Amino acid sequence: MIAQPRPDQEPAPQQATILEEQRRTIRELQTPVIQVWQGILALPIIGSLDTARAQDMNEALLDMIVQTSSEIVILDITGVPLIDTAIAKHLLETVAAARLLGAEALIVGMSTRTALTLVHLGLDLSGVTTRTTLAKGLELAFRRLGLEVVPRARANPDAAFADAGDI
Numbered sequence: 001m002i003a004q005p006r007p008d009q010e011p012a013p014q015q016a017t018i019l020e021e022q023r024r025t026i027r028e029l030q031t032p033v034i035q036v037w038q039g040i041l042a043l044p045i046i047g048s049l050d051t052a053r054a055q056d057m058n059e060a061l062l063d064m065i066v067q068t069s070s071e072i073v074i075l076d077i078t079g080v081p082l083i084d085t086a087i088a089k090h091l092l093e094t095v096a097a098a099r100l101l102g103a104e105a106l107i108v109g110m111s112t113r114t115a116l117t118l119v120h121l122g123l124d125l126s127g128v129t130t131r132t133t134l135a136k137g138l139e140l141a142f143r144r145l146g147l148e149v150v151p152r153a154r155a156n157p158d159a160a161f162a163d164a165g166d167i
């Protein structure tokens with residue numbers, strides 16, 4: 001049987017190091033900033049958002065904006081189950097901070113309920129660009145950067161396999 005420290009005891013130095021590494025990993029997993037394209041970052045937000053998590057999220061996002069010189073940030077709130085005044089305030093702070101670094105922030109993942117909640121809260125979102133889905137946000141981001149995604153035209157669907165054999 002492994003002796004566990006009592007709640008009033010400090011963990012051993014090795015345990016403290018392991019605990020700190022675990023906390024750091026959890027923080028990183030809670031705020032994954034993804035570079036989806038050159039100049040475009042995405043921040044999927046899943047679950048509730050408190051002040052500490054919002055601060056970690058903002059720091060990670062702002063650091064990535066600077067590191068990658070990104071011009072567009074997509075905040076995906078599809079996974080946020082409930083939007084209240086505090087969460088809306090955190091999102092607006094993130095949008096404002098990104099703008100200060102020269103990046104445009106889009107909020108995507110708007111549901112009908114989220115839109116109605118934000119209107120009922122009386123928040124001014126007139127300066128915030130929103131889209132219903134991540135796909136629509138990416139489409140807008142590409143357009144803003146002068147990029148275009150077009151399907152490849154294939155006269156012969158088997159041509160791809162013929163090309164592969166030539167390698």
